[in-house]
Amino acid sequence: MSLVFGYSAGASPGSRAGMRAYDDGRVELLEPGADWREIATLSADEVDQLAERTRAAGILDLPEEVPRPAQMDGGGECELRSELDGRSVRSVIHGWNEMNPPARPSLELVLAMSGLVSAAQTRG
Amino acid sequence: MHHETTPERAPDPEHERPPEPAPPEHGAGPAAAVLGLQQSHGNAWVARAMQRALMRQPDAEQAARQAFVARGPMPAAAGVDFQSATGRGGFNVRYDPATSEEVITLKVGIDFRDGLSVDPATGVVTPNDPGFAAAAASVTARNPGGTPEAIAARVTEVQTDWAWAAQQRTDWQNDYEALIEGAWGGQHHFTADRWDDVYADVRIDVNVHAGLLAGDHCKATVFKDPPGNRQGPGAAVTSTPGNSTAATGSFRSSDITGTGDYLNYSLQFDNNSADLRTATSTSLEAPGDAGPAHLDKLIVDFQRGTPTGGAPIRITGHASTTGDGDQNLRLSRRRAEAVANYLRTHGDKIAGSRITVEAVGTDGAAADERWRRVDIQIGDGRPQVTMAHETGHMFGLRDEYASPAGGISPGAGTGGGIGTPVGHGALAAAMGGGVQTAVFENNDSIMSVGNVVRPQHYATFLEALNSVTTPERFHYGGAGHSPTAIPDLIGPDVVRPPDATPTGVA
Numbered sequence: 268m269s270l271v272f273g274y275s276a277g278a279s280p281g282s283r284a285g286m287r288a289y290d291d292g293r294v295e296l297l298e299p300g301a302d303w304r305e306i307a308t309l310s311a312d313e314v315d316q317l318a319e320r321t322r323a324a325g326i327l328d329l330p331e332e333v334p335r336p337a338q339m340d341g342g343g344e345c346e347l348r349s350e351l352d353g354r355s356v357r358s359v360i361h362g363w364n365e366m367n368p369p370a371r372p373s374l375e376l377v378l379a380m381s382g383l384v385s386a387a388q389t390r391g
Numbered sequence: 392m393h394h395e396t397t398p399e400r401a402p403d404p405e406h407e408r409p410p411e412p413a414p415p416e417h418g419a420g421p422a423a424a425v426l427g428l429q430q431s432h433g434n435a436w437v438a439r440a441m442q443r444a445l446m447r448q449p450d451a452e453q454a455a456r457q458a459f460v461a462r463g464p465m466p467a468a469a470g471v472d473f474q475s476a477t478g479r480g481g482f483n484v485r486y487d488p489a490t491s492e493e494v495i496t497l498k499v500g501i502d503f504r505d506g507l508s509v510d511p512a513t514g515v516v517t518p519n520d521p522g523f524a525a526a527a528a529s530v531t532a533r534n535p536g537g538t539p540e541a542i543a544a545r546v547t548e549v550q551t552d553w554a555w556a557a558q559q560r561t562d563w564q565n566d567y568e569a570l571i572e573g574a575w576g577g578q579h580h581f582t583a584d585r586w587d588d589v590y591a592d593v594r595i596d597v598n599v600h601a602g603l604l605a606g607d608h609c610k611a612t613v614f615k616d617p618p619g620n621r622q623g624p625g626a627a628v629t630s631t632p633g634n635s636t637a638a639t640g641s642f643r644s645s646d647i648t649g650t651g652d653y654l655n656y657s658l659q660f661d662n663n664s665a666d667l668r669t670a671t672s673t674s675l676e677a678p679g680d681a682g683p684a685h686l687d688k689l690i691v692d693f694q695r696g697t698p699t700g701g702a703p704i705r706i707t708g709h710a711s712t713t714g715d716g717d718q719n720l721r722l723s724r725r726r727a728e729a730v731a732n733y734l735r736t737h738g739d740k741i742a743g744s745r746i747t748v749e750a751v752g753t754d755g756a757a758a759d760e761r762w763r764r765v766d767i768q769i770g771d772g773r774p775q776v777t778m779a780h781e782t783g784h785m786f787g788l789r790d791e792y793a794s795p796a797g798g799i800s801p802g803a804g805t806g807g808g809i810g811t812p813v814g815h816g817a818l819a820a821a822m823g824g825g826v827q828t829a830v831f832e833n834n835d836s837i838m839s840v841g842n843v844v845r846p847q848h849y850a851t852f853l854e855a856l857n858s859v860t861t862p863e864r865f866h867y868g869g870a871g872h873s874p875t876a877i878p879d880l881i882g883p884d885v886v887r888p889p890d891a892t893p894t895g896v897a
Contacts (some may be wrong), residue, residue, distance in 0.1 A: 280800075281675050281677055282676065284526070284623075296525060307532075338478070338632065339628070341628060342626075343625020343626075363624075381521075
């Protein structure tokens with residue numbers, strides 16, 4: 268079992284929130300001040316969609332650190348992880364915000380993940 | 392009451408932070424006014440001012456002063472848009488010598504957006520920013536599935552907590568204006584270099600409105616989220632150097648109060664124990680740390696940035712009501728001392744002179760385990776109001792907090808190394824009046840992790856003031872409002888320069 272894609276955003280350990288999905292379809296949620304907990308199961312097709320979107324977003328090729336734009340103050344941090352295709356990627360994007368162009372592919376990926384997870388949650 | 396307060400006695404070669412100037416006191420009547428001025432500005436200053444008043448002569452200096460005052464609002468009644476040399480933010484500035492006011496006007500246009508949306512038919516919850524994706528999953532996780540009951544519960548939660556109502560928008564605008572005008576206005580004043588009785592008090596006028604206009608200094612998106620929510624896009628201000636009306640912002644409605652706390656920490660102990668090794672952090676920003684590991688982070692984060700810097704640290708030991716009262720008082724002291732000793736002796740150490748230890752035993756306590764704890768308060772302990780800090784960026788200031796490796800939030804934010812100058816450090820160093828350069832340090836300052844507006848935070852206001860009063864210049868004059876005018880003991884001037892107009896005429 269390996270991680271297809273996961274992220275956690277927030278400035279401190281106590282404020283981080285995120286989601287992660289494994290290749291067996293299991294989805295876990297991180298809420299501020301709590302531990303990861305399972306909330307849904309993706310179908311095999313949904314797992315494939317997430318994997319494809321993760322590759323397309325360039326997550327596997329991200330550097331360890333992506334700096335925030337020089338003119339941005341704040342914006343938070345986001346840690347991205349993936350173990351797709353035998354890789355083990357961990358990248359931190361500083362200024363995880365639409366105003367940071369290098370962050371946009373991962374922002375779109377998280378929105379896509381949200382749609383897949385929401386579908387899984389609402390079908391019961 | 393069983394309070395025992397013990398300032399640290401360990402010798403500390405470092406100096407204490409010098410006290411900040413106290414605001415002048417204002418009394419009633421001339422005598423009280425003079426006494427107040429003596430207390431706030433000293434006898435020598437008052438003597439000079441009185442001498443000047445008593446020997447008022449139409450000399451060249453007096454004429455120049457009156458000519459300066461007669462210039463009226465500078466550069467004009469409408470002010471001028473200004474951006475600091477820091478290249479951050481932008482605002483409008485004018486100086487009115489008739490009222491001794493520097494007026495800083497900040498126009499903020501707001502695009503109000505819901506944090507989450509929900510399809511009333513399917514109950515599918517959609518984040519309106521990727522930062523809310525986990526929040527959307529949280530809402531659905533509380534009421535999963537496709538039953539009518541689950542869908543209705545999700546629709547209700549999203550519409551109640553994550554969607555703006557018209558009145559909420561209006562309230563948020565009003566709250567934001569009041570917050571900034573109160574937090575940032577009137578904290579310090581400036582004095583003219585040439586005349587020590589010509590002042591500039593700083594008044595902040597925030598104009599917040601729905602919708603984005605071309606002349607807005609900051610165009611912001613504010614997402615609706617529930618009060619106290621801690622997940623979502625991080626607050627951000629992005630500036631355009633050379634353009635004072637091009638900053639953009641992204642905030643959450645909960646930022647009007649702020650939901651983080653980097654000034655208060657707690658360790659919970661086992662029953663009848665003062666052993667740090669079995670204590671656990673219950674701090675908001677880093678819960679679950681083992682006692683020593685948590686304190687190691689605090690030692691890293693709260694190193695002083697200058698030899699006279701470093702926020703005071705108050706350590707308060709508690710005990711639950713289980714057991715004997717006197718024994719609990721001693722237990723609370725042992726717990727507090729264990730924390731203080733650790734901070735004083737491990738890693739880069741916290742200077743003992745910064746630490747105060749207090750044992751309160753079972754004061755206010757109950758029998759439950761939450762009271763078996765030690766609280767650690769940094770500075771004044773007031774958690775930061777996020778919008779007050781972010782507006783500092785609109786005023787041209789940079790961050791002063793630090794996120795060192797080994798601390799609570801390594802690498803977070805735009806902070807730099809503790810002790811290194813911040814982006815407005817040079818401006819602060821040039822303020823005069825004893826203001827030092829600004830450096831990175833975690834403390835209760837507004838551009839660090841607290842709320843206190845210190846002299847260096849008026850650096851861009853002084854920069855703006857001097858740009859509109861040129862060739863006359865001002866310097867830092869002290870905390871609070873400028874002193875009451877010297878009472879006029881001898882009547883009006885006998886001679887008025889021919890080119891002067893009465894003050895107060897725009």
